[in-house]
Amino acid sequence: xxxxxxxxTRPQNTRSIMSFLQAHAxxxxxxxxxxxxxxxxxxxxxxxxGDVVLSAEDGIVHRFYVVKQGRIRGERHNEKAEKxxxxxxxxxxxxxxxxxxxxxxxxxxxxxxxGDTFCLSIEQNTFVTLISESESFRxxxxxxxxxLLDQVNQRIQTGAMASMGSSISLSTPLERYALRNPIVCSPxxxxxxxVARMHENNVGSIVITDDSRHPxxxxxxxDLRTMIAExxxxxxxxxxxxxxxxxxxxxxxxxxxxxxxxxxxxxxAHLCVVDEDNRLIGMVSERDLFSLQRVDLVNLARTxxxxxxxxxxxxxxxxxxxxxxxxxxxxxxxxxxxKIITTLNDVTVRRVLELNIKKNDPGIPxxxxxxxxxxxxxxxxxxxxxxxxLFQTPEGMTEDQVREKLLPFARVVNDELAECGFTLCKxxxxxxxxxxxxxxxxxxxxxxxxxxxSTPQNLVYSSIFLDMRAVFGPKEHLDELLDRVSTxxxxxxxxxxxxxxxAFQRKPALTMFRNFRFVSEGKKHGLDLKRQGLxxxxxxxxxxxxxxxxxxxxxxxxxxxxxxxxVFDAKDAAAWKDAYSLxxxxxxxxxxxxxxxxxxxxxxxxPDDLNQLDRRILRExxxxxxxLQQKLEVTYQL
Amino acid sequence: MLEQIRQxxxxxxxxxxxxxxxxxxxxxxxxxxxLLSECRLIVxxxxxxxxxxxxxxxxxxxxxxxxxxxxxxxxxxxxILRRPELDxxxxxxxxxxxxxxxxxxxxxxxxxxxxxxxxxGDPVLAYHSAFDQKFLEKTLKAELGYTQNHxxxxxxxxxxxxxxxxxxxxxxxxxxxxxxxxxxSARHHAAxxxxxxAELVLIALNKAHKNGLKTLRELHDKLRYHRRLKDIHRM
Numbered sequence: 001x002x003x004x005x006x007x008x009t010r011p012q013n014t015r016s017i018m019s020f021l022q023a024h025a026x027x028x029x030x031x032x033x034x035x036x037x038x039x040x041x042x043x044x045x046x047x048x049x050g051d052v053v054l055s056a057e058d059g060i061v062h063r064f065y066v067v068k069q070g071r072i073r074g075e076r077h078n079e080k081a082e083k084x085x086x087x088x089x090x091x092x093x094x095x096x097x098x099x100x101x102x103x104x105x106x107x108x109x110x111x112x113x114x115g116d117t118f119c120l121s122i123e124q125n126t127f128v129t130l131i132s133e134s135e136s137f138r139x140x141x142x143x144x145x146x147x148l149l150d151q152v153n154q155r156i157q158t159g160a161m162a163s164m165g166s167s168i169s170l171s172t173p174l175e176r177y178a179l180r181n182p183i184v185c186s187p188x189x190x191x192x193x194x195v196a197r198m199h200e201n202n203v204g205s206i207v208i209t210d211d212s213r214h215p216x217x218x219x220x221x222x223d224l225r226t227m228i229a230e231x232x233x234x235x236x237x238x239x240x241x242x243x244x245x246x247x248x249x250x251x252x253x254x255x256x257x258x259x260x261x262x263x264x265x266x267x268x269a270h271l272c273v274v275d276e277d278n279r280l281i282g283m284v285s286e287r288d289l290f291s292l293q294r295v296d297l298v299n300l301a302r303t304x305x306x307x308x309x310x311x312x313x314x315x316x317x318x319x320x321x322x323x324x325x326x327x328x329x330x331x332x333x334x335x336x337x338x339k340i341i342t343t344l345n346d347v348t349v350r351r352v353l354e355l356n357i358k359k360n361d362p363g364i365p366x367x368x369x370x371x372x373x374x375x376x377x378x379x380x381x382x383x384x385x386x387x388x389x390l391f392q393t394p395e396g397m398t399e400d401q402v403r404e405k406l407l408p409f410a411r412v413v414n415d416e417l418a419e420c421g422f423t424l425c426k427x428x429x430x431x432x433x434x435x436x437x438x439x440x441x442x443x444x445x446x447x448x449x450x451x452x453x454s455t456p457q458n459l460v461y462s463s464i465f466l467d468m469r470a471v472f473g474p475k476e477h478l479d480e481l482l483d484r485v486s487t488x489x490x491x492x493x494x495x496x497x498x499x500x501x502x503a504f505q506r507k508p509a510l511t512m513f514r515n516f517r518f519v520s521e522g523k524k525h526g527l528d529l530k531r532q533g534l535x536x537x538x539x540x541x542x543x544x545x546x547x548x549x550x551x552x553x554x555x556x557x558x559x560x561x562x563x564x565x566x567v568f569d570a571k572d573a574a575a576w577k578d579a580y581s582l583x584x585x586x587x588x589x590x591x592x593x594x595x596x597x598x599x600x601x602x603x604x605x606x607p608d609d610l611n612q613l614d615r616r617i618l619r620e621x622x623x624x625x626x627x628l629q630q631k632l633e634v635t636y637q638l
Numbered sequence: 639m640l641e642q643i644r645q646x647x648x649x650x651x652x653x654x655x656x657x658x659x660x661x662x663x664x665x666x667x668x669x670x671x672x673l674l675s676e677c678r679l680i681v682x683x684x685x686x687x688x689x690x691x692x693x694x695x696x697x698x699x700x701x702x703x704x705x706x707x708x709x710x711x712x713x714x715x716x717x718i719l720r721r722p723e724l725d726x727x728x729x730x731x732x733x734x735x736x737x738x739x740x741x742x743x744x745x746x747x748x749x750x751x752x753x754x755x756x757x758x759g760d761p762v763l764a765y766h767s768a769f770d771q772k773f774l775e776k777t778l779k780a781e782l783g784y785t786q787n788h789x790x791x792x793x794x795x796x797x798x799x800x801x802x803x804x805x806x807x808x809x810x811x812x813x814x815x816x817x818x819x820x821x822x823s824a825r826h827h828a829a830x831x832x833x834x835x836a837e838l839v840l841i842a843l844n845k846a847h848k849n850g851l852k853t854l855r856e857l858h859d860k861l862r863y864h865r866r867l868k869d870i871h872r873m
Contacts, residue, residue: 011716016823044709046840
């Protein structure tokens with residue numbers, strides 16, 4: 001019997017159930033025979049709104065369900081809060097209960113119909129047959145939604161990879177790279193001989209090791225060039241006089257991303273790879289990491305960091321966007337990419353400041369602060385300036401006198417940063433604003449007013465000023481300031497509650513009925529991924545972070561620390577981090593696409609442009625934001 | 639299912655099943671103390687060449703079974719008896735079954751015998767059941783000489799009986815399907831309409847259970863009472 005013939009021999013209802021299944025992952029990846037097996041063995045049941053579908057009292061789970069119409073709500077009783085929480089929602093095309101049927105145990109969550117609901121279900125033996133015969137079904141059941149997440153990430157990667165033509169992943173541990181056998185020498189070897197050894201082996205660097213093979217320094221052709229040009233020493237001097245001491249080292253278990261970030265930060269092109277006892281086992285160069293890549297992170301960071309003209313800095317910005325494409329192609333996740341962007345932005349900001357100090361030094365030491373997303377190290381290509389200045393008032397000067405010198409300088413820096421693509425802040429949250437160019441005492445007073453006399457308008461600024469970081473200049477004074485702020489927030493329960501209430505207002509883009517809630521301002525059918533997707537996470541996490549003395553400003557790092565402090569359940573936090581990263585990834589992909597089409601960057605997307613899988617995962621991510629907000633609600637009794 | 643029919647026909651032809659004569663077919667069950675949560679109900683839909691039982695013919699039979707309160711898709715009936723566009727009267731086109739499997743001239747008979755056996759005398763529900771009942775009984779009598787009466791219940795009465803306040807745009811299957819947001823895969827395909835009707839029946843049975851109705855008799859009585867009430871209103 002031919003395949004076409006077979007299809008028409010299947011009863012109409014079997015065919016219609018097959019095509020229903022086909023529209024949803026993981027069934028969309030399953031073969032017709034497996035789908036037919038499912039459809040022919042399925043049972044269709046109806047549950048009215050509020051009916052219990054599955055509960056712990058039913059004992060070991062014997063059926064596997066797919067929602068055909070309607071929704072299922074998972075309920076868990078929260079004993080602390082004395083109320084029932086919705087832990088998840090399952091909508092059309094989604095399945096349950098995976099963990100319980102695979103674990104052959106009762107479900108731990110009460111499954112209740114939310115609205116009139118029809119479910120298809122199969123018996124355990126049919127389920128087992130499908131698991132053993134269909135690879136994609138097995139993959140889905142054993143790895144759950146995370147396998148779908150992988151699929152989304154894979155697609156984001158392949159999309160970005162199309163132009164790159166490389167398959168090396170940034171998560172590859174260094175030991176998997178063909179590590180160069182390092183050329184080494186002792187510290188006493190004359191430079192002339194060291195260079196001869198490099199020449200013989202045709203390498204650009206030599207590692208200086210002690211007797212136990214611990215790397216103590218590195219000498220490169222670049223150092224040789226500088227040495228000859230600046231005549232710092234002779235070729236007969238021992239190499240230790242000119243080597244760069246304490247070279248950057250990583251273990252073989254570190255991954256390519258760690259290596260790339262370390263190189264970008266220090267502008268090195270080589271890293272030593274060492275074993276657990278810090279003995280040298282190999283070298284890795286930036287060229288090893290990105291052999292097939294046209295734009296590379298380290299070189300870009302170095303070019304930005306050493307640019308001598310604003311013009312150069314401006315032209316380098318397009319390379320940053322190409323780099324983001326490349327990084328996504330190399331498997332960097334969204335958390336890594338935003339860090340890369342932030343790192344490069346930091347380098348740019350620093351260089352603009354350095355160039356201006358060279359040209360026109362205000363003569364007063366200061367710390368350049370960044371707020372908001374840059375403060376959290378969560379910048380994307382769409383970014384505006386949020387910065388300020390912290391200074392120590394020199395003796396014999398008033399604060400206003402200091403400002404007289406710093407403000408014109410800051411004005412120029414703000415304008416030049418704008419030329420580099422950091423849009424001027426519409427709210428004037430910039431260092432050239434006299435209200436944000438303050439001495440440490442003034443900042444302290446500012447925060448006292450902010451926290452103790454908090455007004456609703458003040459709270460709007462919480463997302464900006466409570467995520468603060470130093471980009472340039474001494475850090476100690478900021479650390480002291482932030483310590484005092486942190487203590488004040490922890491002591492002030494009322495402020496925490498107001499902050500929590502404010503965070504609670506940031507509703508994720510879901511309606512009560514679990515459809516997408518669109519922004520109404522002009523943009524028909526648009527989702528604002530920043531305000532309706534990321535902000536609910538960022539704001540809620542900030543409240544918990546500040547209340548519990550977490551120092552980090554980065555949202556993902558804050559969540560990690562909150563797990564360590566037992567404020568967040570590790571599983572919950574993992575789900576929230578996944579969800580947050582996914583929204584960020586979809587946002588960045590859409591930025592790259594807008595850039596490609598030459599459009600102005602926005603944070604809006606139309607969910608209709610997403611495929612079924614992305615839509616579903618995006619919805620699930622928003623749902624996680626709702627769960628995080630529920631925690632906020634319970635903790636602060638909002 | 640076609641494989642089932644093929645096997646069944648094979649068995650019958652080789653005389654391995656002895657009880658296929660109409661008089662040996664399962665006896666229709668009467669609505670008694672069978673529990674709704676356990677019994678088997680047939681939900682059926684016919685496609686016909688027209689609206690008059692006297693001159694029109696059945697084209698296709700689609701049916702699903704409700705077992706223990708759920709539609710069991712491994713227990714369904716989907717058969718085209720005749721294709722009017724081919725204008726071959728008295729010929730069953732059982733799709734996918736080669737002519738060699740069919741005894742010449744007995745196709746309709748075979749199919750109807752199989753239907754009777756599959757129905758197993760269980761109560762039948764249909765949307766506007768009077769229509770389907772007339773056609774099916776006429777056909778069974780003409781082809782097989784079978785005259786026993788199944789218990790029929792009308793899904794079109796069942797729904798307003800349990801949802802008297804539902805605001806539907808009309809009394810048709812489509813109106814109720816829309817009311818409950820059902821998606822009907824291929825409207826006017828017998829099997830597809832039977833499934834949609836069965837889904838509505840599940841909704842009604844869920845409500846019946848909540849109203850304390852437990853047995854088939856109670857359901858049957860409720861429908862009769864509802865019908866009488868309506869007749870009174872009409873007078």
